[in-house]
Amino acid sequence: MEWVVAAQPILLILSSAALPLLSAFVRRTSVIDLVAAATSAISLAISVYALVAVARFGTLVYRFGGFPPPLGIVYVVDEASATLGLLATFSLLLSVAYGSWILEPASRYLFYATAFLLVAGCTSLFYTADLFNLYVSAELTSISAYVLTSFYRSRGAAIRAASIYALSASLVLSLLLLSVFMLYGSYGTLNMADLALKSRNPGAWVPLSGTVFGDIVLASKVSLAIIAWLMIFKSAIVPNHFWLPGVYMEAPTPAVALFTASADIIGVYGAARLLITVFGAGTVFDGYRRMLLDVLLVIAAASALISSTLVTSQESVRRIVAYSTIAQYSLAFAGVVSGTLEGVAGAMLHLVANGLGDALVLYSAGIAAVACGRSLTCLSYLRGYRVAHLALIVGFLNLFGIIPLLPGFWSKALLTLAMVKAGRPLGAALVLAVSGLCAIGYFRAVASSLKPSPMVVRSKGYRGGTVLPIAVLLVLLVATISLGVLLLVSDSIRSFVVEGIGNSVEDYERYIRLVLGS
């Protein structure tokens, strides 16, 4: 059944192509909505299946066309990639549902088609064990993200935000392509397991790719630097964050919620996969790698502090979410580059917690935004919608992450643990200090939502009631709280996160064995 996983990106790409065609023939937008919902539901089902299968039987490996590696493309679905894949497809389904409520019917199909492309790129990036395929997936994801950012193409600010994003990201991604060439030129292979093997044992001989045939040390060092920069850029770590606030202000609400759970997490995942698994501990250039990780840790720490300070003074929910996302990604990045098992596991869980929290906040604030506007004072409008109000508060509490009933607590606890284990107790203090600074912004928003303010006049009514967004929020609430409670009460879930996800990234020998065989 491994082929199901490989079918997931293909299904998404095919339906992305089919939706515009369908919209040319079918007048009723509800049909388009249904097709989109069905596709994303199937895709979510595949991800659930993959995660359950990984948890029960271990890593899934699928070889495209049956080619023996390192010849063809290999998909490796392990604990880390299955978890993030599930996060991406889950948020895809929710943003399709929410989009069908908030977006204009005439242009909705474009949103669906691009969102499918974006998630296809993400899942393929999570699963792939081929560096060139990883580059292509990153490009696919990024291009879809530019398009979604400029979804409201009549707005100048949206075009501007998309242009800044597209120009800078294309530049960084083309450098990744350059490093792919360099690695191929020296290692003679782009299979990630093959790279992992040869970077540790340059004399190793692998059928079909042979041995290395260049100076792998220099090429690896240059490539590592480029990869590190790319991942910092994609994770919007300060000072490479400049593109993110604009994107989060201008993209449609469901797109932003989708970004925080798919397109923007590829930086942290990529850093974990490439800097820890592939070019991880034990490589022949390990001293350089360690220095690089230390530098990255300092950058991530500074970025977390700066961005969380910025969170305190923002006046709209979107901006709070934007800067808080930068801060949370910085923490996750710090967890990855700490190099510990708990750090990697905490980082992945942190991405999940942040994605859920951002979605709760954005979707509930979206209800207020439609009726009133985006400023914080408009949040008091939610007093009329109990579920939405609860969702907003739970979302912020989850982002704050200090209640053990929410997953945000567990990811922060893991990150703290990672810092303590890495011998950096001040790093543990940093994690909490960043949470505290962010909390000022969160609590200002919560306080505004609690304040009784003069009744806001509805500028325009809700299309088709608020049943759909409320249902989306309910699903999110249930998912968030049940994940938190499961982490609290179940030892096996906790060990899946720590040992399972942690080892799937840290244990490079297992990765090599799974992909290359013996």
Next chain:
Amino acid sequence: MEYVQVLLNSRELILATSIALILLGNIPAIRERVPGYVARVAGFLLLVLIPGSVSPFSRLLLLSGVSVAVFLTLYTPKYSRAKYGSPSLIPLVDLFALSILAVFASSRLIELITFWLVAELLGFFLIAYDYLVKADRGALLAAVKYLLFSMIPTDVSLFVILALTGFSDAVHLQLSEIAPDLTSPLVTVLVLLGFFSKAAVFPFHFWLPDAHSIAPSPASALLSGIMVKMGIYGIYLVESYPLSRDTALATMFLSSCLTAIYGGLQASVQSDIKKLLAYSTMSHTAAMALLLSLYILSGDSVFIDAAAIYAVAHVFFKSSLFMDSGFIEILTGERNLGKLGYVYLYAPAESLVAMVSVLSMFGMPPAVGFLAKVVTFVSISYYLKYSWLYVLALLVISVKVALSVVYSVKYFRAHIEVEVKSGSAGLDRKAVELIPYMAGLVAVSIGFTFAIGTVYEGFYSELKVVREVFPVLAIALLMFVLLAFYLLELLRRTRESGEG
């Protein structure tokens, strides 16, 4: 019968029932009626039954905290109506009290952390309450200060302890069975500073005066009366884990000496009654931290007991004094000492209640503050010959007690002043409804003196004397109170006739 036993032994069941009762009592329809009051009081009283408490320390804090919570849940509705015109403060205060008490009733680390963090969150919104209902930006600022300098440092401590304990042990083992390794000096300091920030001990002391004086009075009573003890309790727990003892001693001794004197001095010069009380809290918690640091030095648990009794005394007198300050605020709309001094004219009974609390604050028998003072002095004096540090500690405590007399008297001048200013016209007589609850709390606190005396008399021969002379002291107090009441009444009559 066995079933009853099993039910009583189920912590979760008792806790759940208690939470359910308190929530039930907060249903808007019955919130301000007898069924609501009964449900909430029963909910709080039920917490006493929770078995498996970690230590006498937590048990004492739980018992005294429950007493405060019971009277506070009766006090808050009237206060909330009088000050804000709505009952919206009641659920917040109740849940806040509940979560703090649940911290003291926790038997596992994960439980402790959960309730601790919930309590901190609710504390934030209580401090920011005036911002929520009256858009007072000062309240938001105080809340943010509290968040950054009290909440976050404590969270660092808790997370570090959780990290070093391991998740599975935190969930499955009792608090007394875990042993996180805090021996690295940096970790020791980090963890201790976190709990200092909750107990408002230097260097994280400065958030407290604003937070405790800006919050609504029932919240101040909880913040100052019980919540700061969470910090003391945290330090107590940390001391039972492996840690760098020299670093811990140096940090704790220095910080607490500084804060004890600084808080006392500041309290003596305040003119705002709530600020005065807030600074005095700082001074008292520092004294408790000082006692705990002497435990590290000596290894004798006598200092733990002293700190526990001190904490209980502080719970009672500080909560009742903050309730009193709320009463004064409602009655006169004034918090500045310079403009007060006539409260006894309109509420002599409340002046008496406040007098007993003030007496407790500077340690007169038979108030529970007296017991705290006795145990503190006795325990330190016993060790004087071993190290100069004990001499220094005794000196600091003596100065602190002297200062406490100064500010206690100063506080009481809100009630009665020799040169009385004329009472303002805009008095809110509804405040009188609050008096019975404060009187009740004070009565319970005197009962506590006796109870603690009984429990601890095996350890302190001095306490046996307390118990033996207790009836005499109680009668003396009663006579004193009656006499004072008579004098106050006399004074009032004279003034009224003079004005007439």
